[in-house]
Amino acid sequence: MKTVQDYIRTIPDFPKKGIQFRDVTTLFADPRGFRMAVDQLLHPFMGAPIDLVIGLEARGFILGGAVAHQLGKGFVPVRKKGKLPGKTIEQAYALEYGEAVVELHDDAIKAGQRVLIVDDLLATGGTAEAGIKLVERLGGVVAGCAFVVDLPDLGGRKRLEDMGHAVHVLCEYEGD
Template identity: 80%
Template sequence: MSHPKTVQDYIRTIPDFPHAGILFRDVTTLFQDARGFRMAVDQLLSPYVGARIDMVAGLEARGFILGGAVAHQLSKGFVPIRKKGKLPAKTIEQDYALEYGRATVEIHDDAVEPGQKVLIVDDLLATGGTAEAGIRLIERLGAEVVGCAFVIDLPDLGGRARLEAMGVPVHAICSYEGL
């Protein structure tokens, strides 16, 4: 049996999830294949090999899986950026807009130190709202986000432009046009 050649070959598309008209890009099929998962982690971290990175932050929830693996490969610590109410110690929070309404993410107030260089990791970049909130949390603690790395970019939704306008470089392994 031949194996897929690119990370994108491992990603399953589910039509009409979570509702009609959406093509959901499912990375669980990527995670469950050892070769695909390793390929994704290697490609996520490749631009940062040799760069100064002190900490890797992952956005809930699939960013925990990817960010933990990237942190391990870079021999760095890992910090979760979670939905409100999930972290046990003292936190700071950041609100952001959703398609309908608002959401809040949090980070422990001692998760990163001033001056540290942080790489943010997640599976998918759409509008960039969650990533922007994560960047703002890291910056509020005095650290610097040196980049955001994603498996998938949906460029038509504007997330890359939004993050780059904040001065944060974006790295994505693959992209899908449309919604």
Template identity: 70%
Template sequence: MPHDTTSRTSPAGSVRDYIRTIPDFPHAGIQFRDVTTLFADPRGFRMAVDQMVHPYAGTRIDKVAGLEARGFIMGGAIAHQLAVGFVPIRKAGKLPGAVLSERYTLEYGEAEMQIHDDAIQPGERILLVDDLLATGGTAEAGIRLIERLGGEIAGCTFIIDLPDLGGRKRLEKLGMSVDALCAFEGE
């Protein structure tokens, strides 16, 4: 159901209520889960940040790593809330300086993620953040980059899980702890 702030008389009850679905984007048959409506609403945005931080309260987190691009938005806010540093994991060619690269497979081809080669020190505990967990390819590439630098994954947290696409299972097979605020069936 689309997010419509003009027709709502009281605040939404869950993060899911702030997420707009756009049918047939980017192509027919896809139900695009648009988190920009969540980001635009101060109550919804705050709710999402608080709920993503909560499972890690009392856990040692040294840095938050956000996956491009919407993972930067949530990751920066979560890092601020935890009073730790933020590390961007970007698409190839976007970071200046020396980087490590990790290629991964998408449904429609291959892609590559990169991280600065000095962004994480051995033994640092990293919370990996993104908006959406689908097949898990991007998150797995991020995990591999963090681990190549000697970082330890404290957990992986997402706003949305699309369980039908198997990303959670893929990350859990790698031994990762996975949290998501809500799930939507289908693609």
């Protein structure tokens, strides 16, 4: 029987030499693989008190939208700076070389709403932490974080768990 990991291809030396890129587009393209991933992402949260699903740019939009649909909940995107049309709040986070900024509409979450954060891959946890901070600044409560792939050697899961958040992943790859 196939697992989610069987649908993910690895592309060596992308985006630079020495990196093993975990490409989930092959997972998305296969109807069985995609359904399996969405079902497994939402399974621990079925019946949980969740009001919204947050998807982190960009592949988190695909997964988060599907998870929100299956849970019967609303979907909210966390976007790169300058991509949302309304009034936003922003959160900077560190990259390997420099910094990036993500944004959320300032009225996307109401105080006390419980939010599930979804993305395709958890590496250092910087993007997810930025998303968590945005949710919390608006008074939301993070109910959990769900990812298809975890790269445990990069420490993202530990980082989010050390912040007190439950982390659900479907598969892991050693190394980066």
